Amino acid sequence: MTDVTATLEGRNAAPRQDNQDPDLFGQTPSQTVGPFFHYGLPWKGGADLVGKSDLGARPELFGEAHYVLNLSAPTGTPRGEAIELVGTVRDAEGAPVADAMIEIWQANAEGRYRSEDDARDDAAIDPHFVGFGRSSTSDEGAYRFRTIMPGRVPGPDGTLQAPHIAVSVFARGVLNRLATRVYFAGSEGLDTDAVLAQVPEERRGTLLARSEKEGVWTLDIALGGPDETVFFDL
Amino acid sequence: MSAPVSYRRGDAGMPRDLVPEYRSTVLRAPQQPRIEIPHTLTETTGPSGCWDRLMGKAAADLTAQHRGEPIGQRIVVSGRVLDEDGRPVPDTVMEIWQANAAGRYIHAKDSWDAPLDPNFTGAGRIVTDADGRYRFTTIRPGAYPWGNHKNAWRPAHIHLSLLGPAFATRLVTQMYFPDDPLIEIDPIANAIPMPYRQRMVSRFDIATTQPNRALGYLFDVVLKGREQTPFEEDGHD
Numbered sequence: 001m002t003d004v005t006a007t008l009e010g011r012n013a014a015p016r017q018d019n020q021d022p023d024l025f026g027q028t029p030s031q032t033v034g035p036f037f038h039y040g041l042p043w044k045g046g047a048d049l050v051g052k053s054d055l056g057a058r059p060e061l062f063g064e065a066h067y068v069l070n071l072s073a074p075t076g077t078p079r080g081e082a083i084e085l086v087g088t089v090r091d092a093e094g095a096p097v098a099d100a101m102i103e104i105w106q107a108n109a110e111g112r113y114r115s116e117d118d119a120r121d122d123a124a125i126d127p128h129f130v131g132f133g134r135s136s137t138s139d140e141g142a143y144r145f146r147t148i149m150p151g152r153v154p155g156p157d158g159t160l161q162a163p164h165i166a167v168s169v170f171a172r173g174v175l176n177r178l179a180t181r182v183y184f185a186g187s188e189g190l191d192t193d194a195v196l197a198q199v200p201e202e203r204r205g206t207l208l209a210r211s212e213k214e215g216v217w218t219l220d221i222a223l224g225g226p227d228e229t230v231f232f233d234l
Numbered sequence: 235m236s237a238p239v240s241y242r243r244g245d246a247g248m249p250r251d252l253v254p255e256y257r258s259t260v261l262r263a264p265q266q267p268r269i270e271i272p273h274t275l276t277e278t279t280g281p282s283g284c285w286d287r288l289m290g291k292a293a294a295d296l297t298a299q300h301r302g303e304p305i306g307q308r309i310v311v312s313g314r315v316l317d318e319d320g321r322p323v324p325d326t327v328m329e330i331w332q333a334n335a336a337g338r339y340i341h342a343k344d345s346w347d348a349p350l351d352p353n354f355t356g357a358g359r360i361v362t363d364a365d366g367r368y369r370f371t372t373i374r375p376g377a378y379p380w381g382n383h384k385n386a387w388r389p390a391h392i393h394l395s396l397l398g399p400a401f402a403t404r405l406v407t408q409m410y411f412p413d414d415p416l417i418e419i420d421p422i423a424n425a426i427p428m429p430y431r432q433r434m435v436s437r438f439d440i441a442t443t444q445p446n447r448a449l450g451y452l453f454d455v456v457l458k459g460r461e462q463t464p465f466e467e468d469g470h471d
């Protein structure tokens with residue numbers, strides 16, 4: 001009969017690994033934003049980069065005494081053409097996503113980012129424009145930003161990118177932030193844009209906002225299904 | 235102008251998009267593969283130096299946002315925000331939100347009947363210092379049931395949101411607590427393969443614990459690092 005205890009003395013307690021374990025050091029994994037972020041992330045005015053409204057938050061989802069988020073204080077009107085960017089977020093079956101959060105990041109009208117890592121001196125910072133915004137989606141899955149039309153920024157190898165806005169989509173059920181871009185139908189540089197060039201031609205339309213009304217650009221975001229939005233690996 | 239320095243891509247600890255055990259992923263996970271794009275100025279920049287204007291002043295003590303003290307176990311959560319090379323990420327905003335001690339969110343759509351606490355909102359934000367350090371005082375959140383499957387319970391967790399220096403470094407994650415048996419059976423935590431899942435489990439720390447006040451937990455957040463170190467000239471000012 002085998003002595004089942006024979007190997008026990010050679011065993012060691014399994015080391016308990018956690019966040020502080022040097023052997024595990026590396027990127028903190030991404031997790032979903034969940035359905036209850038509204039009192040923690042999207043502030044009043046967060047979706048109005050021109051700074052004149054409470055756009056972006058959904059304070060009706062929690063008591064007024066629990067609004068601890070920012071109230072934006074507009075400092076002035078940014079330069080450039082004011083636009084609205086609107087759309088609906090839908091799932092793979094076309095149902096509206098009522099608990100998504102959309103973030104945008106963009107350059108100002110001159111094509112300059114308000115960032116330490118944009119050190120160019122040939123385009124100026126606009127003191128009245130940051131270029132970062134957040135919008136919750138409504139019960140109908142709609143998001144809406146007021147911002148300015150971004151200028152063109154440099155791309156790889158001396159190219160110039162077409163005007164675009166970087167977009168992140170967060171939602172319950174989305175474990176990794178979904179990164180995409182909004183381009184503007186008919187704008188300059190679309191056919192030479194180095195990022196758009198990575199996207200198969202038949203899917204580029206999912207990144208092109210269209211305007212049927214002066215100053216209002218529409219782009220729906222499909223998380224799946226036949227018109228699935230192109231998402232990027234960053 | 236020199237070309238922007240790229241960030242690294244997600245490592246082996248990033249979750250898959252489709253995790254059928256976590257039912258909400260089924261109709262919300264993209265079905266097409268993500269398309270790899272070059273990192274341009276758009277991806278290597280992010281808003282800096284304007285946190286107050288964007289998100290308001292720091293709110294680091296979640297136990298002091300209302301007239302009275304919230305119910306529950308007071309805790310301190312502290313640590314550093316680092317890049318993959320171990321360098322501190324200073325001056326970056328970190329936002330947190332969580333359920334109260336009973337596991338209830340202050341949210342109209344949280345329909346669980348555990349009690350709300352009028353003295354606890356559960357939302358905070360802070361900007362990291364020059365060494366990438368942050369520190370929150372809060373209440374240990376409770377576990378709560380959810381509708382994913384029969385008898386499903388989320389392990390206690392704090393939601394964290396970080397922008398980091400660039401669009402490419404954006405991260406939303408959750409911090410868990412040591413010795414929580416629910417982690418092992420939670421489909422959201424389990425979207426991360428072992429051993430990487432353990433990166434999300436904080437460590438109890440007696441040195442961080444405040445005598446007669448609050449238990450201390452350590453949690454470092456590691457953001458994507460640069461593809462290569464930017465060239466720095468010695469003695470150049």
